Amino acid sequence: MKVKLAKSFGFCFGVKRAIKIAEQNQGGATLGALIHNQKEIDRLREDYGVRLAKSIEEIAPNDRVIVRTHGIPKNELASLKSQDISVTDATCPYVTKPQKIVEQMSEEGYQVVIFGDITHPEVKSVMSYAKEPAWVVGSIQELEEYKIPKKVALVSQTTKQREKFFQIAQYLMHHSYEARIFNTICNATFQNQDSAKELAQEVDIMIVVGGLTSSNTKQLFEICKRFCPDSYLIEDEKGLELEWFADKEICGITAGASTPDWIIQKVKSSIEAI
Amino acid sequence: MKVKLAKSFGFCFGVKRAIKIAEQNQGGATLGALIHNQKEIDRLREDYGVRLAKSIEEIAPNDRVIVRTHGIPKNELASLKSQDISVTDATCPYVTKPQKIVEQMSEEGYQVVIFGDITHPEVKSVMSYAKEPAWVVGSIQELEEYKIPKKVALVSQTTKQREKFFQIAQYLMHHSYEARIFNTICNATFQNQDSAKELAQEVDIMIVVGGLTSSNTKQLFEICKRFCPDSYLIEDEKGLELEWFADKEICGITAGASTPDWIIQKVKSSIEAI
Numbered sequence: 202m203k204v205k206l207a208k209s210f211g212f213c214f215g216v217k218r219a220i221k222i223a224e225q226n227q228g229g230a231t232l233g234a235l236i237h238n239q240k241e242i243d244r245l246r247e248d249y250g251v252r253l254a255k256s257i258e259e260i261a262p263n264d265r266v267i268v269r270t271h272g273i274p275k276n277e278l279a280s281l282k283s284q285d286i287s288v289t290d291a292t293c294p295y296v297t298k299p300q301k302i303v304e305q306m307s308e309e310g311y312q313v314v315i316f317g318d319i320t321h322p323e324v325k326s327v328m329s330y331a332k333e334p335a336w337v338v339g340s341i342q343e344l345e346e347y348k349i350p351k352k353v354a355l356v357s358q359t360t361k362q363r364e365k366f367f368q369i370a371q372y373l374m375h376h377s378y379e380a381r382i383f384n385t386i387c388n389a390t391f392q393n394q395d396s397a398k399e400l401a402q403e404v405d406i407m408i409v410v411g412g413l414t415s416s417n418t419k420q421l422f423e424i425c426k427r428f429c430p431d432s433y434l435i436e437d438e439k440g441l442e443l444e445w446f447a448d449k450e451i452c453g454i455t456a457g458a459s460t461p462d463w464i465i466q467k468v469k470s471s472i473e474a475i
Numbered sequence: 476m477k478v479k480l481a482k483s484f485g486f487c488f489g490v491k492r493a494i495k496i497a498e499q500n501q502g503g504a505t506l507g508a509l510i511h512n513q514k515e516i517d518r519l520r521e522d523y524g525v526r527l528a529k530s531i532e533e534i535a536p537n538d539r540v541i542v543r544t545h546g547i548p549k550n551e552l553a554s555l556k557s558q559d560i561s562v563t564d565a566t567c568p569y570v571t572k573p574q575k576i577v578e579q580m581s582e583e584g585y586q587v588v589i590f591g592d593i594t595h596p597e598v599k600s601v602m603s604y605a606k607e608p609a610w611v612v613g614s615i616q617e618l619e620e621y622k623i624p625k626k627v628a629l630v631s632q633t634t635k636q637r638e639k640f641f642q643i644a645q646y647l648m649h650h651s652y653e654a655r656i657f658n659t660i661c662n663a664t665f666q667n668q669d670s671a672k673e674l675a676q677e678v679d680i681m682i683v684v685g686g687l688t689s690s691n692t693k694q695l696f697e698i699c700k701r702f703c704p705d706s707y708l709i710e711d712e713k714g715l716e717l718e719w720f721a722d723k724e725i726c727g728i729t730a731g732a733s734t735p736d737w738i739i740q741k742v743k744s745s746i747e748a749i
Contacts, residue, residue, distance in 0.1 A: 367645065367648060367649065370648055370654075371641065371645060374641060374644055374656050374658065375641065377658070378657065378658055379655065379656065379657050379658070380644075380655075380656045380658075381653065381654075381655050381656075382648050382653065382654045382655075382656065383652065383653050384648065384651070384652055384653070384654075
């Protein structure tokens with residue numbers, strides 16, 4: 202089977218950086234899943250002895266803590282530091298930025314609005330930097346429940362959809378005197394999406410590699426299905442099924458931002474061997 | 476003829492304030508036309524000896540200068556003050572606000588964008604507060620000629636249309652990292668417009684009173700014509716023509732933000748006498 206990779210796929214800058222930091226901190230403990238890929242977390246534990254602490258209670262005084270790519274709440278970071286625990290920050294710089302913006306805007310008296318999912322660790326970390334409670338909304342409908350004050354500042358979860366972000370910004374502009382719009386959406390996710398869309402239109406079958414619970418992987422899968430009905434989502438090469446490839450000539454591959462290259466390479470080789 | 480006045484019409488807060496200041500400064504000189512209404516300027520000259528200096532060269536050292544509602548450029552204000560000339564500021568507070576915003580944003584490194592007409596005295600005054608040249612645009616097409624930087628701040632001429640302002644804001648949001656949107660459009664103009672629209676639908680004939688060169692009066696006239704084909708624009712009661720009122724039962728009246736009440740009252744009495 203002939204295989205074609207998307208122009209842009211897999212690990213983003215923040216994920217690569219976090220993994221490098223974890224590898225450099227053998228025997229450390231990540232607070233929360235470093236990235237949203239169980240197989241990579243397993244590899245870091247097996248090859249580098251980096252264990253996963255699910256909450257701050259699982260951190261021991263002699264632990265060397267690695268802060269996950271999505272960041273952690275401000276009070277947890279302060280708590281770790283006050284205990285003299287060694288902390289290495291693997292928060293993606295694209296997440297550190299909205300954290301800082303939220304902190305500053307809140308200090309300056311702006312009502313902070315975050316476009317995102319309140320259950321996502323990134324949003325939990327970003328919203329924790331607001332002095333006064335930030336509003337986390339996923340749609341204009343949710344925003345309509347609030348009375349918009351004169352001064353508002355908007356940031357976005359890094360992996361959200363641009364068009365929805367602009368709709369929310371538009372609503373805030375219409376209802377405030379000053380709307381401060383920070384486009385904190387990360388480019389990497391969108392480059393992967395654009396490349397997937399392009400490739401899906403050129404091939405007979407499309408394979409999306411990524412964590413089944415990864416939100417950005419799911420988005421890639423949805424995009425691929427729209428442009429190539431024969432699209433399949435797998436975690437690794439074991440998920441491949443021969444019958445998918447009958448009568449197909451060319452197969453496209455893309456992968457989520459937290460899918461390690463070694464998994465993608467195994468998938469690629471397996472398909473080429475068909 | 477039965478007459479009905481618009482719910483909101485004529486003098487806005489800033490114009491009323493400026494006229495009061497001029498009346499309290501008998502024998503003063505306004506730098507530029509205090510408001511856009513020649514008849515009111517004539518009245519202030521005749522009744523209060525307030526003369527019009529068309530430019531800073533026409534100001535004498537012993538003049539008491541009244542700054543017009545639209546404001547004047549920053550360097551002219553500084554020049555007057557450096558000459559120890561007495562200056563009374565009748566700039567509308569809704570214009571002082573964008574002046575201050577433009578000064579601060581420019582200081583903080585934002586590219587300032589002004590939605591407005593570069594030939595209008597208000598825009599000339601507001602843009603003069605920018606450290607680096609502000610971009611003055613009337614449409615998205617004009618904005619497309621610029622390369623939008625990371626940080627931009629948008630203000631509007633106080634009398635511009637809201638929807639066009641939001642379109643420009645939207646464009647800036649799409650092309651910058653941080654867009655700071657200040658909605659400096661004045662409510663008074665829109666209240667007059669909304670009321671004119673409402674009344675024009677209820678009456679047989681609509682009379683718009685205002686300076687023939689006044690931009691906000693022209694806008695009122697256009698709105699009225701849209702909802703009442705028998706709409707007429709006049710400067711004062713002398714502009715009325717009897718034939719307009721044949722077969723009409725009820726006449727609506729509105730007036731621009733710089734039209735004095737004494738002119739409107741004369742128009743009203745003249746129509747009631749028909």
